[in-house]
Amino acid sequence: MAISSTGLGSGLDVESIVSGLMAVERKPAALLETAATTMKSQLSTYGQLQSYVSAFQDKARALNSTTLWAQTVAASSDATVASVTTGTNTAAGSYSLTVSELATSQTASTAVFPSKEHSLGQGQLTIDLGSWTGDPATFGLKAGSTSVTIDIGPGESSLAAVRDKINAAGAGVTATVIYDATGARLSIRSTETGVNNGFRISATETVPGDDGGLGLSALAYDPEGGASNMMLNQTAKNAKAKLNGLDIESASNTLADVADGLTIKLLKVSASPVDLTVTQDTESMKTKVTEFATAYNDLANFIATQTKYNADSKVAGKLQGDRTVIGLQSQMREILRGTSTATSAFGSLSQVGLEVQTNGTIKIETKKLDAALAKPAELRKLLASSDTTSDTSSGIVYRFNKLADQVLGAEGPLETRTAGIQSSITRNAKRVEAIDDRLAQTEKRLRAQYQALDTNMAKMSSLSSYMSQQLSLLSSSS
Structure with a gap:
């Protein structure tokens, strides 16, 4: 393995010389990298700007909604x-x-049983929905309803189990076990109110209840048929x-x-x-107007911050001098200070309490806005009229929404400018890559040249030492 020892033989600081020369050669690449950092910062700022414009448009659309003004x-x-x-x-x-x-809904309840575990035996319950009329009462089935039959079999006969079977049947009634000091009763209530949501219950017993007492017939309610063992607590009424x-x-x-x-x-x-x-609903209208003003101010302040130059700190905003952003700022201010002929009641935003400030933001004058909200139909025209017959016939907020559409469009200025910056960043990166490739070759060439120089200087130094030694010997022998 070859070991580089450039400069050791001659004393020449080749490494420092090559490093210094390469630093000079790489200055164009360093300038490009600094520019790339600036462009990436601008790209990020444009992303923020798009977010501000989008949020502003959301509030403008809310004011242009016909639903808002009809609330x-x-x-x-x-x-x-x-x-x-x-x-x-x-x-x-x-x-x-x-x-x-x-x-009201019909409610009926059973006699008192010892507990919810009391067995009502086995058999069937049939439940019909309808209305009770006349005296004596007659029952008329509810139009479109059908009878619901519930089978009560072995292990399903307790008061609690029968309650659960009724509730699971979807018969239009709800059963509940109610307790007091005397015991437990089953209460049955129509799920829905109204005279047509009364109910009739008939029972067929196949196995009697506990102690030979009433079984499922304890739940019968049919005054017309003469079989009513439940007590009517409340009639169904409209x-x-x-x-x-x-x-x-x-x-x-x-x-x-x-x-x-x-x-x-x-x-x-x-x-x-x-x-x-x-x-x-003028309160909702007032809220939306306020939200619009806040979103406008957020956008306006962001643009102002990114395009200004701070003389004290000597720091410029990331978008200072950016024609796209300055153009957007100019359009916003033009619309803000514009007038509308959509209504004869109001002609400008300042007349309805949206006062334009010297810094281009909006301040809400509550008294003026409240007075304008007393005429919501006219305020809607000033803000949201979509009449584009002439330059001033449309609503002012309608114009802002239209501007946002143009700005945020696929071929709008923000997308175009963003794409341009991204393209510049890409080109910049390729240029830096090409410079780095060229510098690698340059460094290789310089090192070869200085290594050769180092070798030659080392040889000359050795020859010089030899000649000095020989001359010294000749001098001493004479």
């Missing part, structure tokens, strides 16, 4: 009597409500109310879409009318 909220003058909610199509208005009867003087009847205590998407939940009977009011 309503409802209130009840007595929330213990009725609560009220609105849908997307609910119109503003007021209603008078009087509740005369709440919807809810009854008056809305704006009109009689309303419902199988449920929730009156869904009773008027233009209005849903009323009845909670108790009322002795006097309850006022229900529906108004436009």
Whole structure:
């Protein structure tokens, strides 16, 4: 194995000479690497900028949503009597409500048994859903319903087991074992309220219950057929109310879409009318306007920071002088200070409380915004009108949304600029690679040259020493 000892024979510092020369040769590559670091930083900053623009567009789209401006909220003058909610199509208005009867479900219970383990024997239960009318009562099957037969076999006859069998049958009723100081009773209740959700139960016994007492017939409830061993605790009824003087009847205590998407939940009977009011949801509108202003300021401040030069620290923003970003900033400010003819009520953002500041951000003047929200239809036009008949006929936020679409598009300026920076980084890396390849050859050549020089200088030094020695010998012998 050859051992390099360049410079040892001649005293020439070849390593330092080659290293110094290579450092000079590599300066172009070092400059390219510094430029690559700057470009990568710009690329990262562009990624952040895209995120800010995207977040801003989300808030602009929220203000351009027709759903926002159609939202309503409802209130009840007595929330213990009725609560009220609105849908997307609910119109503003007021209603008078009087509740005369709440919807109920039929409930019946057995006599008292010693415990939930008491056996009701074996056989079958048949459950029908329908309505009980008249006196004596007659039963009418509910339209579309069918009888449900439940088989009670060996090991299934306890009060608790029968409860579980009924609940698993999907018969439209729910069974519960209720305990008190006297023992256990089985309570059966219609799953749904309303007069058509009453029930009839017939029983067929094949094995009697404990102690020879009543078996499954203890669960029979059929007044019309004369077989009723259960006690009726509550009849099935419809809810009854008056809305704006009109009689309303419902199988449920929730009156869904009773008027233009209005849903009323009845909670108790009322002795006097309850006022229900529906108004436009200006609080949600105010929230969305505020969120828009915040997102705009976040974007504007980010651009300002990345494009400015700090004279004190002598540090420039990563995008200082970037024409794409400065162009975006200019377009944003132009739209912000623009006017709209979409409505005669308002012409600019400052008139509705979105005051433009000297640094290009927005400050919300709450009193002005609240006053503008008193005319939500006109405020919507100023912000979200999509009329593009003329340069000023569209809404101002609509223009911002359109600008964001253009900026974030596949061929928009941000994507184009990002692709350009990435391309420059790639080219830069290839140039550095080519320089490094060339420098490797240069270093190899320089080392060979200086190794040869070192060898020759070592030989000359040896010859010089020999000649000096011979001359010294000649001189001493004469």
